[in-house]
Amino acid sequence: TAARLTVDPRFAIGAVRRRLFGGFVEHLGRHIYDGIHEPGHPAADEQGFRRDVLELVRELGVSTIRYPGGNFVSGFRWEDSVGPREQRPRRLDLAWHSTETNEVGLHEFADWLDKAGSDLMLAVNLGTRGTLEAIDLLEYANVPGGSTLSEQRIANGRAEPFDVRVWCLGNEMDGPWQLGHRSADDYGRIAARTAKGMRQLDPSIELVVCGSSGAQMPTFGEWERVVLQHTYDDVDMISCHAYYQEHDGDAASFLASAVDMDRFIEAVVATADHVGAARGSTKRIDISFDEWNVWYIDRVDAVKPTAIDDWPIAPRLLEDVYSVMDAVVFGNLMISLLAHADRVASASLAQLVNVIAPIMTEPGGPAWRQTTFFPFALTSRLARGAAVRVQIDAGTVDTARHGTVPIVDAVATHDDATGESAVFLVHRGLEHPVELEIDVRGLGDVEVVEAHALHDDDPRASNTLDDPERVRPRTLETRVADGILFVTLPPVAWAAVALR
Ligand code: AHR
Numbered sequence: 001t002a003a004r005l006t007v008d009p010r011f012a013i014g015a016v017r018r019r020l021f022g023g024f025v026e027h028l029g030r031h032i033y034d035g036i037h038e039p040g041h042p043a044a045d046e047q048g049f050r051r052d053v054l055e056l057v058r059e060l061g062v063s064t065i066r067y068p069g070g071n072f073v074s075g076f077r078w079e080d081s082v083g084p085r086e087q088r089p090r091r092l093d094l095a096w097h098s099t100e101t102n103e104v105g106l107h108e109f110a111d112w113l114d115k116a117g118s119d120l121m122l123a124v125n126l127g128t129r130g131t132l133e134a135i136d137l138l139e140y141a142n143v144p145g146g147s148t149l150s151e152q153r154i155a156n157g158r159a160e161p162f163d164v165r166v167w168c169l170g171n172e173m174d175g176p177w178q179l180g181h182r183s184a185d186d187y188g189r190i191a192a193r194t195a196k197g198m199r200q201l202d203p204s205i206e207l208v209v210c211g212s213s214g215a216q217m218p219t220f221g222e223w224e225r226v227v228l229q230h231t232y233d234d235v236d237m238i239s240c241h242a243y244y245q246e247h248d249g250d251a252a253s254f255l256a257s258a259v260d261m262d263r264f265i266e267a268v269v270a271t272a273d274h275v276g277a278a279r280g281s282t283k284r285i286d287i288s289f290d291e292w293n294v295w296y297i298d299r300v301d302a303v304k305p306t307a308i309d310d311w312p313i314a315p316r317l318l319e320d321v322y323s324v325m326d327a328v329v330f331g332n333l334m335i336s337l338l339a340h341a342d343r344v345a346s347a348s349l350a351q352l353v354n355v356i357a358p359i360m361t362e363p364g365g366p367a368w369r370q371t372t373f374f375p376f377a378l379t380s381r382l383a384r385g386a387a388v389r390v391q392i393d394a395g396t397v398d399t400a401r402h403g404t405v406p407i408v409d410a411v412a413t414h415d416d417a418t419g420e421s422a423v424f425l426v427h428r429g430l431e432h433p434v435e436l437e438i439d440v441r442g443l444g445d446v447e448v449v450e451a452h453a454l455h456d457d458d459p460r461a462s463n464t465l466d467d468p469e470r471v472r473p474r475t476l477e478t479r480v481a482d483g484i485l486f487v488t489l490p491p492v493a494w495a496a497v498a499l500r
Pocket of ligand 1: 026069070071072171172213291350351
């Protein structure tokens with residue numbers, strides 16, 4: 001079967017902001033300890049950070065990194081994580097039933113980010129703490145000096161402020177699992193008060209208010225409306241979180257997961273705009289999609305400790321091994337984010353190392369790329385300029401969860417300044433290859449610069465400690481003739497084609 005697509009830079013959606021390629025590091029499982037930080041490892045630097053992991057993080061191309069949680073943040077006392085290490089308390093992390101040693105805290109993580117070339121995005125605890133603690137952290141992080149907390153930061157080794165630009169007002173406050181879970185009304189009030197206070201201290205920061213933990217939440221839609229009615233004038237973005245997995249072997253629905261992400265984004269935009277319209281406001285609230293990924297969430301309870309005398313340090317939690325099919329869905333989620341670049345101002349892949357992560361490590365052993373590493377790294381590297389809508393005329397596939405959906409999805413980017421373009425494609429079909437004829441005449445007289453496909457005869461193949469290079473992207477065969485780019489995609493495939 002053939003599909004016809006048209007790419008024309010005149011159909012620009014919005015600028016490709018680097019923040020779309022953000023990540024998320026939570027104090028969870030082996031993310032920090034035995035992940036990015038392993039002092040005894042042969043690749044460890046003078047601070048105990050693994051150089052091999054840093055190299056992979058740089059190759060992945062992550063911009064802003066959200067920290068320190070996640071569910072963890074709702075029990076976190078930020079003061080524990082600064083000052084002399086030997087005096088830092090060991091705390092029980094109720095979210096993941098683990099011991100937090102605070103060996104890596106705000107300063108160490110900021111140092112790690114400097115090495116990784118990424119920016120810090122901080123979440124404050126609005127679950128078990130309140131406005132004052134959030135303002136204190138902002139003073140500690142962003143005030144140059146002359147106040148008690150800013151001078152404490154300087155005494156702790158950072159003369160310059162951390163200058164954190166983006167702040168999350170809590171985490172998943174709609175979720176009954178969240179420590180300090182609140183109603184929309186309750187949360188909206190504390191979020192508004194905290195936002196106002198933080199802005200009194202630093203009006204230049206950008207604030208993200210908690211939206212829903214997923215479109216499947218029973219309060220979804222109403223939560224956004226109520227929370228934004230309280231906070232509309234005080235925040236810049238509302239968060240979305242979404243995780244997808246294959247349910248009961250239903251691969252067709254799983255492959256169409258991005259359709260759900262599209263609808264989720266569009267519903268949140270509509271709700272935010274409704275609140276704005278009802279207020280007669282000209283201000284626009286954007287989306288921070290600050291947790292997204294494939295995650296086999298049902299498997300967590302089987303491994304999470306629960307006993308009163310069992311609070312391990314860095315247990316193996318959420319260590320999902322990703323298949324080629326997972327990576328194809330993942331690549332499609334990135335297409336969805338780019339296709340909404342007008343309103344999704346920021347996004348964070350959840351998470352980065354060992355915990356539902358594109359990068360895995362073994363203590364004392366190697367670090368390697370999961371299948372999901374490749375669509376992220378390629379999209380982050382090739383997407384430049386503006387996101388461009390692709391007109392798609394292709395077949396459809398019937399799915400139990402998402403209805404009848406296009407079998408092909410795509411988005412493009414185009415950089416006027418350099419003349420560089422890229423097309424990102426996904427084939428959601430399980431059976432036959434699809435031939436694509438992509439009309440690229442609107443891009444001018446272009447040639448293919450590079451073309452990659454993620455596909456395998458075994459869509460369940462993955463990279464593991466024993467076989468860390470089993471899956472790699474392959475060079476995709478392409479041909480351009482008379483302004484038409486010809487590409488054949490095998491079933492269950494994601495691809496990126498760069499043109500110039
Ligand atoms: O990313 C894992 C967890 O998923 C985060 O801690 C939480 O915010 C979400 O439920």
